[in-house]
Amino acid sequence: MKIILVGNPNVGKSVVFSYLTGYTAISSNYPGTTVDILKGKANLCGYDCEVVDVPGCYNLEGENIAEKVAGEIIKEKNYDFIFNVVDANNIERNLLLTLQLIKIGKPMILLLTKTDIAKNKGIEINYKMLEEISGIKVFPVVATAGIGFDHLEKEIKEIFEKSEIANPKFEIPQDDIEKWKIIGEITSKVQKITHKHPSFLEKIELITTTPITAIPFALIVIATSFGIIRFIGESLINYILDPLFNSYYMPLIEKLASHFQDGLFKQIIFSANIAPLEGFSVLTTGLYVPFVVVLPYVFSFYIVLSLLEDIGYLPRLAVILDRVSHKIGLHGYGSIPLIMGLGCKVPGIFSLRILESKREKMIAASLMFLISPCMPQTAMIFSILSKYPLIYTIIVLLYIFFVGIIASFFLNKVIKGEANDLFMEIPSYHKPVFKNLIFKLKIRTREFLLDAIPFVIGGIFLINLLDIFSVLNFISKFFGPIFSKVFSLPVETSTIVMLGFLKKDVAITLLTPFNLSLKDLMVSCFFLVAYMPCLASIFVLFRELGKKITFYVLGFNLLVAMIFTFLFSLILEIFI
Amino acid sequence: MEISLSKATEGKFKVSKINGGENLLKKLSSLGIYEGTEAEKILSYHHGPVVIKVLNSQVAIGRGMAEKIIVKKL
Structure with missing residues (x-):
């Protein structure tokens, strides 16, 4: 089973990757570029898997080298499964890539990362509803602590056996701006934000960006x-x-x-x-x-x-x-x-x-x-x-x-x-x-x-x-x-x-x-x-x-x- | 009043026009910035980049690019 990990930059993809492969990955150069790709082996519920960490990208049609490489790997379809890694802190921005991935027409699941941080920020995601609307299985995880992966292990066998292609409840338009409109509607249904006072890290963020x-x-x-x-x-x-x-x-x-x-x-x-x-x-x-x-x-x-x-x-x-x-x-x-x-x-x-x-x-x-x-x-x-x-x-x-x-x-x-x-995006601070x-x-x-x-x-x-x-x-x-x-x-x-x-x-x-x-x-x-x-x-x-x-x-x-x-x-x- | 993002004061705005080619539009759209986007300008460096908050994340935009984004203050 060949799995590719795809997601926006800074969503915690590499942490998920390290967790899945048990820190045994090997980096290699993507032919003809200076972009390095990590590959590793994982065992998921008896399945021997090869996991490829695709460079972070916001868009399959991106212009920079890393995005081009990502687009190429994904469009070649030389894999069995897509694990789309999505940051729970801003699913709205992440979903553009998700919609593009659905259009590729390969079996996929969605790993919702950093759910702990999102919760602290007052972001609540109804992932069952997200599953229903998008037609993709959603697994909330905290990759840094290895939480949520047992759930994935339990269900992955069935998912691999079925290898279903996502069947969303909506038409995916060609144009990105049209996609954004649909994403806005989905997000307003599945995400609820309650205002919280800025955390310590958020205060530091402001201090270290204000000139x-x-x-x-x-x-x-x-x-x-x-x-x-x-x-x-x-x-x-x-x-x-x-x-x-x-x-x-x-x-x-x-x-x-x-x-x-x-x-x-x-x-x-x-x-x-x-x-x-x-x-x-x-x-x-x-x-x-x-x-x-x-x-x-x-x-x-x-x-x-x-x-x-x-x-x-x-x-x-x-x-x-x-x-x-x-x-x-x-x-x-x-x-x-x-x-x-x-x-x-x-x-x-x-x-x-x-x-x-x-x-x-x-x-x-x-x-x-x-x-x-x-x-x-x-x-x-x-x-x-x-x-x-x-x-x-x-x-x-x-x-x-x-x-x-x-x-x-x-x-x-x-x-x-x-x-x-x-x-570029300025990511939030994280505890290393x-x-x-x-x-x-x-x-x-x-x-x-x-x-x-x-x-x-x-x-x-x-x-x-x-x-x-x-x-x-x-x-x-x-x-x-x-x-x-x-x-x-x-x-x-x-x-x-x-x-x-x-x-x-x-x-x-x-x-x-x-x-x-x-x-x-x-x-x-x-x-x-x-x-x-x-x-x-x-x-x-x-x-x-x-x-x-x-x-x-x-x-x-x-x-x-x-x-x-x-x-x-x-x-x-x-x-x- | 319409003004370029680089000159706009901090606070909420709506993108009314982007003066750029297809590449720029695509690049900006990847992070959710297109005509009609509502976002917030957080800060800007004197003659330097502008930082905005869009779709719940912070994005830094170089001066040249920010000048091409025409916004309406909300």
């Missing part, structure tokens, strides 16, 4: 989020992963390497320098970068992101940031990858999937790399400039931000097109469900492991080959004069900078032995942040957006970095 209080609140949320991300990420690296790698894994590899004779083969596998982050060995740096450097931040990032998502805060953030985002050619939702990029660029690049157009993806990707250093880099900039007054660190960070803004104005003007308008959070974290981390890590390891292997055949050396030599003449930095720093993209924050600390002056430090910090994204993000970008866009983004970045490093150097010359 005057929402903006400071958003700043606090963002700052706290980064604090948590950094704390979890750093702790994982410093106390668990780095010690494990260095005390258990490295000795093994060193022993293994000692059995090989020097030569090209050994260089290809172990590189000229076996130490992690110093050479390009696939077995050391190739694993250290993705697992010790990137994974902890991606993981801590996803904890915070999933939490904010489940609570329902992200759409509010998008509304708050919409106006500013438009100035740089994005809409409110487009700024979310940018904010994520402040923590770690890798999940930031993954989140570019939520953007619709190539234009937006390109602008957001360039900006993400230019506008801000990632969390570990920021920390290093603070530490290397710590012997000078704080103001200099702030100047560097402000300059980076300033350059990002200038670059984005430029991109917005140059790339044809306009940002789409924001248009712990089990669901863990489940989401598992799926996302697995996605990162499968989609990003092979690219990073492969990339490091490739760079080792470039190193062996002296291509890297050539590039370093090529950039040396630029460093000394244009940025007036010592020539030796060029090597560090060139290797810096392996792990950019380390490259910043490697500057310490050169005893650079304050001005030189500031200039090199800026260049290191801006000139190129780190290795992991380059390869993830390549995977997500293809070689053409990656090439443009990298080229643009390098150009901007050179021009503005030169300017920075000039400006600092005058003032310091």
Whole structure:
């Protein structure tokens, strides 16, 4: 029995899905798109079922990518049953999709979710009457607590055996507006709302959307989020992963390497320098970068992101940031990858999937790399400039931000097109469900492991080959004069900078032995942040957006970095 | 008096006209906004998006789109 779960966004579909499949789903990419589909197995009353979580949509004829995918899956009719998930808090809006689904002509049932919240809000639904009018079996549930599913279990056998196609008591018109009229009539019959005083969560909703209080609140949320991300990420690296790698894994590899004779083969596998982050060995740096450097931040990032998502805060953030985002050619939702990029660029690049157009993806990707250093880099900039007054660190960070803004104005003007308008539902706040959070974290981390890590390891292997055949050396030599003449930095720093993209924050600390002056430090910090994204993000970008866009983004970045490093150097010359 | 949703003051309104192509009409209609819809404007950001309450849920509408929705205050 193949079941598809269909419903509007934010109706609690994923909670129903997790409940039915017992948290064992696998996410896979829908062919030809960036939309991920979850699939899982469920056992309902002896029936082995395959359950597919169709992306949330309001309309089968929708225009955005997720809605198109949903429409395609539903119209293909390559399934036996539709479970239509409907939010009891606004059945009126949900019923448009339900009517469209009835017209598809496949057997279906209706799962009415969040009935507990609806009850608290004073919404009463006569679901027996809804069943009668629509001709579909209705099951009220509270998916977060698993309530109501026993009822479904009891009756599902008969429902599956009959596999009846819904036979509503009314004609379903073709036109959506005509459908809305019928829906209005149905709703007035089955739903009764008694006015209740706004609950605590509803009051918070108002505070966090009304501009005057929402903006400071958003700043606090963002700052706290980064604090948590950094704390979890750093702790994982410093106390668990780095010690494990260095005390258990490295000795093994060193022993293994000692059995090989020097030569090209050994260089290809172990590189000229076996130490992690110093050479390009696939077995050391190739694993250290993705697992010790990137994974902890991606993981801590996803904890915070999933939490904010489940609570329902992200759409509010998008509304708050919409106006500013438009100035740089994005809409409110487009700024979310940018904010994520402040923590770690890798999940930031993954989140570019939520953007619709190539234009937006390109602008957001360039900006993400230019506008801000990632969390570990920021920390290093603070530490290397710590012997000078704080103001200099702030100047560097402000300059980076300033350059990002200038670059984005430029991109917005140059790339044809306009940002789409924001248009989305703002869901009510919800108490996050712990089990669901863990489940989401598992799926996302697995996605990162499968989609990003092979690219990073492969990339490091490739760079080792470039190193062996002296291509890297050539590039370093090529950039040396630029460093000394244009940025007036010592020539030796060029090597560090060139290797810096392996792990950019380390490259910043490697500057310490050169005893650079304050001005030189500031200039090199800026260049290191801006000139190129780190290795992991380059390869993830390549995977997500293809070689053409990656090439443009990298080229643009390098150009901007050179021009503005030169300017920075000039400006600092005058003032310091 | 008819006025664009972006300029309307907070409170209940009725949509009298939508100045847009078929795509915009379809998009808005998916969430229950069409000529004749009664809804409530909750707040708007200065030069930014507008938030309305329609069919018992809150919907954020970008400035450009809100300018195309002509409403009558109730």
